[in-house]
Amino acid sequence: MEEGSPQLCLPLRDFYIPSYIIVPETEREDIKEEPTCPVIVFVNSRSGGQLGGDLIKTYRELLNIVQVFDLGEEAPDKVLYRLYANFEKLKSEGDRLAEHIEKKLRLIVAGGDGTAGWLLGVVCDLKLVQPPPIATVPLGTGNNLPFSFGWVG
Template sequence: MADDFLKNFKIPDYILSPEFKVEKSDESVLVVPECPVLVFVNSKSGGQLGGDLLQTYRTLLNEKQVFDLGENAPDKVLSTIYANLESLKKRGDEFAMKTMEKLRLIVAGGDGTAGWLLGVICDLELSHPPAIATVPLGTGNNLPFAFGWGKKNPGTDQRSVEAFLDQVMKAKEMKIDNWHILMRMRAPKQGSCDPIAPLELPHSLHAFHRVSDTDELNMEGCHTFRGGFWNYFSMGMDAQVSYAFHSERKMNPEKFKNQLVNQKTYAKLGCTQGWFFASLIHPSS
């Protein structure tokens, strides 16, 4: 019974990569899955949960349709797969055409990971953009919660994953607002106002960049920055706390083992960097 259920989600190798070929004798027996999925897991999210979840999905599905975001950039993965689907479609492959129409993505991670995948889908401008189901594997999980996927980190065992797959198959597609933001600041008379780039930005911030001098949005005497977001946008103290949390987790991943500990760490960083605490720790002049 479990094997029959999982057939609803499995994708054959030749759809995932042009390196694989399907024999003519096999084409007639291929049955289009009810809900073909590509799974992207942030293995660093949720403490040890990300790695465990990755392993479970790879055990249950075709391991080639399950990707670790720490090793595979989603834009490259999706570009390759959709280019292959378009090529097969032009050759009259009905299985590929129907798979493209039904394809859904499962993204396991926090709000930043979900925003990253949403940005990739938006940038690729696909002819059939897939719906995205978000597994709440982060600290806040506001985006999954807003769309009914829950807020608590999920189970990683076979039964839990199969239950989530069943939810994905039965889920109703919903729209999400895509917000664009434009920021301008006066150019200094001396020096530069360009930010000092950190060694590695969170992927959810990669969509923000300074426009070129030839861009129509550029205004003389100002530096203009543009970007997009899907869930929420932070500036000032709130953004500082979020980035401090990201940096701390990057340097000391062993300290972020579960959702409750992560939330406590986030709250602690908020207190030590908040305006209400600054006067207590700032040295007197």
């Protein structure tokens, strides 16, 4: 694990993605167990007042810092195109962990309806055979998207 990465406790290990999977040309990490639910987190730091910034800080403390993206700094299309290109490269080199993470990948998007719609559009544009499930963390003012899709009880 690289310097600055959290010392993983058992539950968080299931969500961890090594840096080399997300950031091409990063030194490969040897992890003992494949994560069961690897996640990439996108947070709109401008949503929800100060909550977006606080949420980024919390996620970065709990996960590998490179798994958490501030949408004010980097657009999701650039992140996901780079990630999926790296998946293809690593899989062509026989990296079984990259293949596993791609299959099990989950996305979390924290923001308002516009932020969630933005990420949904990007994932749709990727035209993936198996798009990752996406969870929303409502930080905006309206947050009607989960209700529109019947995602709430």
